[in-house]
Structure formats: structure tokens, C-alpha cells
Amino acid sequence: QKEVEQNSGPLSVPEGAIASLNCTYSDRGSQSFFWYRQYSGKSPELIMSIYSNGDKEDGRFTAQLNKASQYVSLLIRDSQPSDSATYLCAVKMDSSYKLIFGSGTRLLVRP
Amino acid sequence: EAGVTQFPSHSVIEKGQTVTLRCDPISGHDNLYWYRRVMGKEIKFLLHFVKESKQDESGMPNNRFLAERTGGTYSTLKVQPAELEDSGVYFCASSPRTGASNYGYTFGSGTRLTVV
Numbered sequence: 121q122k123e124v125e126q127n128s129g130p131l132s133v134p135e136g137a138i139a140s141l142n143c144t145y146s147d148r149g150s151q152s153f154f155w156y157r158q159y160s161g162k163s164p165e166l167i168m169s170i171y172s173n174g175d176k177e178d179g180r181f182t183a184q185l186n187k188a189s190q191y192v193s194l195l196i197r198d199s200q201p202s203d204s205a206t207y208l209c210a211v212k213m214d215s216s217y218k219l220i221f222g223s224g225t226r227l228l229v230r231p
Numbered sequence: 232e233a234g235v236t237q238f239p240s241h242s243v244i245e246k247g248q249t250v251t252l253r254c255d256p257i258s259g260h261d262n263l264y265w266y267r268r269v270m271g272k273e274i275k276f277l278l279h280f281v282k283e284s285k286q287d288e289s290g291m292p293n294n295r296f297l298a299e300r301t302g303g304t305y306s307t308l309k310v311q312p313a314e315l316e317d318s319g320v321y322f323c324a325s326s327p328r329t330g331a332s333n334y335g336y337t338f339g340s341g342t343r344l345t346v347v
Contacts, residue, residue, distance in 0.1 A: 124273070154335040163235075163322065164274070166335040208274065210335070217262060217326075218287060219335070223273040 121146055126209050126222035134230050139196040141225050143209030146190065151214040153185055153192045158206045158224065168194060199229045233257065235339035237323050243345045249311040252342045254323030256305070261328040263306050264336060265298060269319035277321075280306060281328075313346045320344070 125144045133139045141155075152171050156164035170176045170183040170192065182195040192211075196203055206224040236255040244250050256263045265277040277296070278288040282303035291298070295314070300306040310317050320343050324336035 122273075156335070156338075161340075163338040163340040166337070169335055216287070217264070217279050218276045218290075219266075219274075220276070221266075221274040 122222070123147060123220045124209055124211055124222035126207075126225045128223060129226040130228045131225055132228045132230060133199050135199060135201060137199050137229075139199045139203065139227055139229070141194040141196070141207050141209075141227065143192045143194075143222055144190055145192070145209075145211045145220075147211070147213070147220075148187075148190065149213050149215075150190075150211040150220075152212040153183070154210040154212070154219065155181075155183060155192075155194045156208040156210060157203075158208055160206075164208055196227075199227075201229045201231050203227060204229045235323055235325050235337050237321075237339035237342050239342060240340065241343045241345075243347060244313055246315055246346055247312045249309065250313055250344060252308045252310075252321055252323075252344070254306045254308070254339060256323070256325030257337060259327065260325035260337075261303070262326040262336070263300060264324045264326075265306070265308055266322040266324065266338075267319050268322065268341075269316070274322065277308075310344075313344075315346050318344055318346045 155168040158164045168183040184193045208224045209222040210219040263280040268274045276290040279286045280300045297309045320341045322341045324338040326336040
């Protein structure tokens with residue numbers, strides 16, 4: 121079992137729709153959770169971080185965390201073609217600086 | 232503020248040769264990390280420096296890989312001798328010292344290494 125699991129996709133949504141990206145993790149000791157966006161050939165870019173159960177909103181992005189279910193998600197409202205990228209979920213234990221990444225979900229937003 | 236800079240962006244070398252990758256972190260960032268993504272796999276941790284000291288090198292695949300961070304500024308990652316399975320994208324990232332453990336880092340754009 122992988123430590124961080126993501127559906128590889130591609131997830132295809134029409135422009136203006138809500139894109140929902142999901143991630144599960146295996147280690148209950150995980151304390152910090154991150155979503156990175158990576159355009160092809162570019163560096164991963166941090167877009168959201170979440171540490172407590174519940175929702176965290178930042179503009180069109182909402183991160184959701186459920187530690188009991190070991191599940192973290194990213195919602196992108198009003199999806200734009202420019203949101204087309206690979207979205208990487210990463211988790212971290214409090215005792216470590218090391219990020220554990222999922223393999224990423226490719227999102228395609230159709231104009 | 233300049234971001235994390237990596238050099239070269241691409242490198243193609245023959246099996247058995249040596250390659251040195253360089254990373255310049257964001258100025259003032261004490262924490263520097265190396266990660267690697269091989270084809271079809273997830274990004275994996277290699278090691279972590281705090282200033283010039285190796286804090287965690289548990290992800291280094293074997294003794295053909297040597298990372299240094301002299302003076303606590305830029306870092307180099309040397310692969311000697313390179314093998315075919317070393318091909319992939321090598322990312323460097325950095326983060327500030329204070330409260331860094333709860334923050335995601337800033338990544339560089341990576342070095343794409345191809346061993347032929």
C-alpha cells in the first residue's frame with residue numbers, strides 16, 4: 121500500500137465546474153497536509169495547506185481534511201482552463217520535515 | 232525575492248559518468264531539501280540539510296549519491312558513477328528556519344537527468 125494515494129486521472133471537467141481532487145494517506149501520525157500544483161516541466165507550487173479537521177478556503181480553492189477517515193481533498197470552484205495541471209497531495213509528520221507525496225492527479229479543464 | 236534555482240535544467244550523460252547538480256535556495260532559508268521523481272513514480276525525499284548539516288539522509292538511494300552544502304548556502308548533489316535507474320527529475324526545495332516544520336516548501340524547477 122502506498123503511503124499517499126491519489127487517482128492518476130485525468131480528471132476532465134468543463135470550464136466553470138467544480139473539480140474535486142481526492143487523496144488518502146496511510147499513516148495516522150500525519151499532521152500536516154499540502155496540495156501542490158505542477159504544470160508540465162515546471163516546479164511544484166504550493167497552493168493550499170491544512171492542519172486541522174474541516175474545511176479551509178482560499179479564493180476558488182477549498183481544502184478538506186478528515187483525519188478519522190485519513191482523507192484530504194481539494195475543491196476548485198469555477199474551474200478555468202489555466203487550472204489544467206497535475207495536483208500533488210503531500211503529507212508530513214510533525215516530527216519530520218519530510219514530505220510524502222502522492223503520484224498526483226492530472227486535471228483537464230475543457231473550455 | 233529570487234526563488235530556488237537549480238542548474239542545469241537538463242543533463243544527458245552516459246552510464247558510468249559523473250554528474251553534479253546544483254541548487255541555490257532562497258536567501259536566508261536554513262532548510263534545504265533534495266527530492267527525486269523517477270518516471271511514473273511519485274516525488275520521493277532524498278535528504279534534508281539544516282544550514283550545512285545533514286539532518287536526514289534516509290532517502291539517499293545508495294553511496295553513489297553524495298550531497299554537500301558547504302557554508303550553508305548552495306548545495307550540490309553528485310551522482311558517481313551514474314546508472315540508468317538514476318534517470319529522473321531532481322528537485323531542490325528550501326524553507327525558512329522558524330516554524331518551518333508546518334510549512335510546505337518552495338521548490339525549484341528541477342534538473343532532468345537522463346542516463347543513457
